[in-house]
Amino acid sequence: MAPIVQDKEGDVLVDYTFGPVISHGGVEFRLWAPLATEVSIIIDGSHPRPIERLQDGWHRYFATGVKPGSQYRFGLPDGTVVPDPASRHQPQDVHGASEVVDLKSFEWTANDWSGRPWEESVIYELHVGSFSAEGTFRAATERLAHLAEIGVTAIQIMPVSDFPGRYNWGYDGVLPYAPDSSYGRPEDFMALVDAAHHYGMSVFLDVVYNHFGPDGNYLPNYAPLFTEHHKTPWGNGINYDGDGSKAVREFVIQNAIYWIREFRLDGLRLDAVHAIKDDNEEHLLRELARRVREAAGTRHVHLIVENEDNDSDLLMRDEEGRPRSFTAQWNDDIHHVLHIAATGEMFGYYQDYADDNGKIGRALAEGFVFQGEHMPYRGESRGKPSFDLPPTAFISFIQNHDQIGNRALGDRMITFRPLKPIRAVTAIYLLSPQIPMLFMGEEWGACEPFPYFCDFDEELNEKVRQGRREELSRLPGFDAVDALDPTAHSTFEMAKLDWSQRERADASEMLAFYKSLLTLRHQRIVPLLQDVGAGNASFRHDGGLTIVDWTLAAGSRLHIVANLADQPAKIPAPLTGEQIFLLGSVSETILAPWSVYSSISPARN
Template identity: 40%
Template sequence: MEVGASYLGNGSCRFTVWAPRADSVEVHLPGSPERLVPLKAGELGYWEDVVTGVSPGSRYFFRLNGEHDRPDPASRYQPEGVHGPSEIIDQSAFPWSDHNWGGIPLEDFVIYELHVGTFTPEGTFAAVIPHLPELHEMGVTAIEIMPVAQFPGERNWGYDGAYPFAVQTSYGGPSGFKALVDACHREGLSLILDVVYNHLGPEGNYLREFAPYFTDRYRTPWGEAINFDGPGSDEVRAYFIENALAWFRDYHVDALRLDAVHAIFDFSARNFLQELAERTGEYSQEAGRPHLLIAESDLDDVRLIRTAEQGGYGLHAQWHDDFHHALHTLLTEDREAYYQDFGSTADLCKAFREGFVYDWRYSPYRQRRHGSSSREQPARQFVVCSQNHDQIGNRMQGERLITVAGFAAAKTAAAAVLLSPYIPLLFMGEEYGEEAPFLFFVSFPDPDLAEAVRSGRREEFRAFSWKGEPPDPQDPETFRRSRLKREQRHHGRNRTMFDFYRQLLRLRKELPALRHPDKENLEAGTQAGTSVLWLSRWKGVDRVIALFNLGGEKVSLNFPAASGSWKKLLDSAEELWQGPGSLLPQHLTGSEAVVLPPLSCALYRLEPKHDKVQ
């Protein structure tokens, strides 16, 4: 059932709300003249009726039991914030230009994650649009937007959304978001939206007054858990499934990134995620193009991405945190909290070859065995990165990898991600070595809640030995410090990094051995007692070998290839990339001894026998 206010045209609108906890529900139209229109009680606690004399732009509340005015739980627009009235919008009014858009296959994704509020000085959907051509030309094929569901105030990461269907007012609202999606499709880019189905934000959240949306049987780190398997859960599941379909149907979104699915607690025989995947598949068939679901999870559980026939939930892909952690610990001194589970080149080698590092292996951090083997899952089902909003923003000072580990390490990390057999994700600004932090920020009008967030942040960092106080999330300056300085990409070292990313993305696109995610045509290995790792990939006769020195000392090794003529295509140590100077020859034959400078990477390609000069 399509919940909320559905404008039917000709001044009429159907209002539908699930409110089994109410004895009466009225639509309160506070305009001039003010009106109260009772809704009719239906089955399963739904209230519904068609109201005339309204139009797009009309604002309304649901009045419960003749006493309390509350915004619509399925509001599409909250122009006055989370406590104000909802607004009727006409979903059919936007002039879409993407009628011939067929989407981009998952295996062709190169994802660019961005936060709308800090990507530009304006902090709006409209301000993102002029940057799309440059991102596409660089090699990006999909933009991933951090959550846009209406949150309190104007500054937030987006994970405190209180209205899952409503688009954040300060970003540009529903029409602004549609314009961004339309512009992405015009540019040949897919749009991935980050959605949160494990909790709702604490301020402006009135859902519990309507129905049993929440449960006290479980608890998330961020508040009440959603009721996916208790009494009344059928309609809760329907609400969130309708939300997913609304993003696909009304906003033409191509894929959803499902936040922290390990905090979606559902022990029913048919898991919510499985039902969501089935309904998404059905909708994709109806729409004639694929719509994708990408999970974030810390469980290392292949059931998320296995098909229903294999006993899984049928999601299309998931974030591969083990890859990030294995890479990060080799390039930094971080060994606390979950990082204590990583730190060897063998871990990263396994992440390249198989996927999950933890496959029912003992985890010192968890003090138990953890994970499942992903060896048999295709590479296109894993999204990898060297940094993302969580891994940066959940540091006390929000430092990016380039700040923590330096310029050379950041280049090496970029190569590890973009030469990997997986779907790469870049976090906004890393492509030119942005050094502005990405800090945690909020703008809660409720002072008690703001103080609770400050205390919570301090508590979070007790697992780490970082010194000092975290920046105040409520302070507008914390938000301003997190804004990108994109103009830097044209100058100095930032320009060098920008060109390095462009070259990596060009090689990934042009070389058959690198073009598609593929774990089958791959070998990886390490050199005992060193920080060196090598990666060999091939497609048909096209073969490449990537060499990585992830430590601070130069290392000698035998080139890990059989005889043949190998040409160097990229070397991060070259002066071209502001390196210290290469120690590697331009051409190699067989297993010659070579020397890798510290914190460097290089890529060689086997030359065809008929054309040794290509």
């Protein structure tokens, strides 16, 4: 295996290759530990063997005769024994030994797969551990046929990097190269990706580069992982721009490339990028995006951000309309306005989006509701202009792991609201030109909650419980007293989807509804999204109606007229274009409550 990156640091040529390197004669073990004067290695329980320390802070040891399947750990001068931070597999969780895995030996079968164009994406977010009763990669593979049948073209998997304990949302990972062993082996994850490609589905992975979890991260013991120069919600920032930061940057960037190359993933979703602090001329995010795209070559690879700051600069396109760095952003704004419309909830962070139906139109037409304006509840301004971006730069949804899990009981909208408003907002987000994302089970109206869950030692568990109570107590309407214990096994178990519920009559009806909308999307709307330009949308709120028009490919226009209220609304002007969808009822002058009308007008000559 050739080195991924070599770089000159002073007079030393540094080979930045993380993790074991397998060759015919054995395995070279490598650890970047500049703060450690000496390091030893323990292979398959043998006595510690001293490792050569090089000038560049690397410690390397070639072990002859060692093969995949061997387990190893590194010993530090203080007696601490640690796993490989670039471990590929942790059979005994994050504190145990690392296993040598030959990822090159996996036999791929979908070798002609090169990905799908972004505009064809219908994303399905899932958590491996709760997507099935078994909670494994293999069990998830068995459900791909269901997703393909309803029209899903991409699955987005919540973080899988090895985390401490038996269950976790995934954002407490500490070994970013190792899929969590509770989900299966790395080869099982590869098999899931391979199978998805046979179904014509892309696979995206949620990755976390803004912090490490609170238990099992040994890197600070021997490397300058953190810096006091930057602060984040989790403490000191990751050292992306201080002394020793080159290796830290490489550790993260190569991880992103690793998922794309070794696991053949079709893209990544970067968690909370607003918390990634870097004062270098080329920000880590820009460098990561650039190098991932270079590594992907001609494949369709898509990079997604979650960005609380709504920084539209990350989504800019080049002269040919291609993303300069990132393909799209999760658009919380569209969730908030549609959630308020469907539920009437106006507490907490929803306050900044309430009592203004025009915000629905702006979110649909321009992406961000707030494009630099002051937000009273937030207490500051937020966002940058987004009207000059194509609608496909935004991912829309009415559910995701955060928006359900932010509730004290993790309850889904369908458990406390009538079906009519839910169907109305569903039709809007699935038929808009933004890229839609479903949350697992949404398509049949799953009622299982998705509360926050994790599994640490008792000291950390108590801190999590207390922190959760304090967080929820700041949100009116979320009763922290009745909040679920996020560390209890029962909380994790209640999040598991019950697939037998698909057989209920109402679930079958909901499935048919979703399938019909997604079929319509693929047949009539997706063809209009190819090479779609920016800034070609208009919106207005008129007589109780939300009216949005988009000019799409070749000058065709897509129209949505929605009545998101309990009263009929008068149509201000004749509806134009060819009707492609109607939910509810419409006459010449009246649109019934919770009705959605969509039509397409051909290009004008």
